[in-house]
Amino acid sequence: MRHLISHYADEIYEIVFNGGGRVRATSSHSVYIFEEGGQIVAKPSSQLREGDLMVTFVGDVGKEKKAPHVFDLRALFIDYNTEWMDDSLARRRTILTEGREPTVIAQKIGTPTFYRIAQELADGGYLQQESGIYQVTARGVINAWYSLNDIHWDLARRQLHIPAETLEVTPLLMEVFGLYLAEGHASHTPRELKNRSVTFTIGRSETEALDKLVTCAREVFDIEPYVHERESTYQVRYSSYWVHALFGQFGATAESKRLPSWIWTQPREYIEAFFRGCEGNAGIKENGQRCYTTINRELAESLIWLARLNDINCRLSRRVTQQIAGQKPPNVTVTRQRVCWDIAVSAEHYHPDQRERWRTPMARCIPTQTVVNTFGCHQHRGVKIAYKQLVSKDKAQALAATFEEIPKDLEILLRSPIGVAKIKAIRRIEEPVMVYDVSVPGNERFFGGNVPCLLHNTDEVYGEIPPGYSSVETDPLHTRSPYSASKASGDLMCIAYYTSFGVPVTITRGSNNIGPYQYPEKVVPLFITNAIDDIPLPLYGDGLQMRDYQYVLDHCEGIDVVLHRGEVGEVYNLGTGVETRNIDMARLILRLLGKPESLIQHVRDRPGHDRR
Structure with missing residues (x-):
């Protein structure tokens, strides 16, 4: 996707289709339907009729073999710290750097503390003991030099009782993640965060789910769960800082639950396990369907897509329930309406050998x-x-x-995974509405909507394109900061002089330059000089901004080509076509200079900073 462009439209069409689908489009945008003869064609929204057969999908669309996700626990807790950890690290650095005078060091930090820490360092391979004398190993020297990264991790791991550096996702863990999404809660208020935990509340009849929760705690997390038996439910609690962080990726409450990005790349059997957990104690209906209910619309729509991408057919439905919100004196019961979203998984998914029994x-x-x-x-x-x-x-x-x-x-x-979704209703909306145009250069078809439907990508998002211009260089300029707006204004002024007065102009738009003599405030020279001096590298936001870095002499060569061979009035994009995340660039610089990644310092993102 190259652009997501927003603008107002005076008229749109809301299309409701089978499976709980709903999508809005302007009259000039199209969706794909099956014609009477069976061919698939694009049809403008204004010409659609109830009963038209739209194109949807349900199937395993991934061609490549998918591998289970592996949590890098060391990276996840790289910033973990406590009040005592800085002092503890300082004592360990002292022992590693002044190890030739153990008696003096013992007097500084206390003899019992010295020998306890020395033994821990020996167990970790940072010291070695020969004839009662501790000597610093090569690993110990390296860690003392590189900000004690390994030792910091050892301390964090012991403090948090983390069993290993990595944790590979398993079908059992995926099912427990699904149970958490349906029936779990994570500490999130300031009071709760003092003792971080994950709590599951399940029905007394859900003994199988209870067994899996207990097994996962003991075999996967190496912790002992707290199980409290109530009159109608079981409450299972995982009291662990690091386990809380894993489940926190799914959100903490019913309103904030979400799917983490890694889940979209999991093997199909893992996704099936995840949905088994999501369904919890869902009853089997007369039509064989099983349902998962949430009050979170965004989560519901994400689950629909996740299921459809993994050959799990399901539909989305909305219902309004009346709930008791509490009592207000004098003895007045207050109720409220709450919107719920149901994801119903088809019976044929659970009984593929009995497909004749259920409606396809x-x-x-x-x-x-x-x-x-x-x-x-x-x-x-x-x-x-x-x-x-x-x-x-x-x-x-x-x-x-x-x-x-x-x-x-x-x-x-x-x-193919292609199937049919019949249009149930079409509503014309005549009022100013904000719409979003998706620009997918080189591809006129893409799936969209809360339930997948095949849409048509029009060229109107680019405006009028003069003959011979490509939809890449002539993409509209949508600037987000005064800095980029000032550069775009120069381009527009040149084009205006060429169009109005015939002034010979060629324009090049280059990606980010790197190379010698670059001004030291620019990111690459700044990071290099800071790293050399052991000064923190200030990284905007999360550092996931994508940039195309090109060597300055390559850029000069491209400008020379445009100068001598370019067409007057044309625009040329110059770059490598290889994108790099800013955080990966920072890590590469640190690795080449032999510096620790702990020098990376995340700072507040600047206003209007483009992600890509």
Whole structure:
């Protein structure tokens, strides 16, 4: 995605479709539908009708083999500190740097403390003991020099009772994460954070979930859970600082729950385990579906996408419940309305061997006419498809298998995750509404909506493009800071003089330069000089801003090419095409200079700082 451009529109269309889907689009934007003949075409929103068959998907869309996520616990707790840790690190540095005078050091910090710390350092490989004498090892020298990074981690690990440097996600852990999303709570208020914990409240009948919570605590986290039996529930508590941090990635309360970024790349069987946890004690309905309920709309829509991307068919629905908010004197009960979002997973997901028993979800169907137009019949060699609007892809594949040859287009469609979503209602909204145009250069089709539907990417987001111009260099200028606005104004002034008076102009827009003689306030020379002097490297925000860094002489060569061969009036982007996160660039500089990453100091992001 190159741009997300916002602007007002006087008229939009809200399209409601099967599966709980809802999407809004302007009259000129299009969505893809199946035509009567079975072809997939783009149709403007203003021309859509109830009953039109939109394009959705449900399937395992990842082609590459996915690996389980591994938590880097050392990186996660690199900033962990306590009131006593600085003093403890100072004592250890003293022992490592002045180890030749143990008697003097023991007098400084106390003999019992000295020998306890010395033994800990020996256990960690920083000291070695020969004939009762401690000697500093090479590892100890390196750590004393490099800000005691390893020793800091050893102290944090012992303090927090962390069993290892990394933790690989397992199906059991994914199921417990799902249970947390459905029935868990993490400390988050100032009072609660004094003793950080994660609490699960499950029904008395959920004995299987209870067993998994206890097993996960003991086998994965190496902690002993607190289990409190109540009249109708079990309360299971994980009292651990570092375990609290892992679950905190999913949010702390029902309103703030979310999906962490790493979960989108997990293997399919791990996602299935996650949804088993999410469903908790969900009852099986008459139609075989199981539901997960949340009051968090954003979370519900994220779960729909996560499920659909991993071949789990589900639908989204909204309902309003009446809840008791409490009592106010004199004995007046106060109620409130609360919106809930239900994610219902289809029965065929739980019983794939009994698919004939359940109605095939529309998302796993295609128009019957597509198959009939291809083969010219509804039945062949004992296989028959009904005279209905839709046919399941399994049934269509069974009919196709009776023919010696299957047209390539139909074969691709049957094997793809593509399915149908019927439009249930269309509402025209005539009032100023903020809309967002998604610019995806080189790709006119993308899935969007709260439930996936195939949308059309129009070229109107770029405005009028003169003949011969590409949609890259002629992208509209959307500046976010006075600094970038001043540079854009120079471009526009040059173009205006070329257009109005024929002044010969060529414009180059270069990515970030690096190289000799660069002004020392720029990020690369600043980081290099600071690192050499052991001064902190100030990194804006989280450091995840993406930049294309190019060597200055390469940039000069590009300008020379444009100067001698460029077309007058044209704009040329110059760069490497290789993007690097600022934090990765800082780490690379520190590694090349042999400096510790602890020199990185996150500072407040500057106003209007572009992420990319």
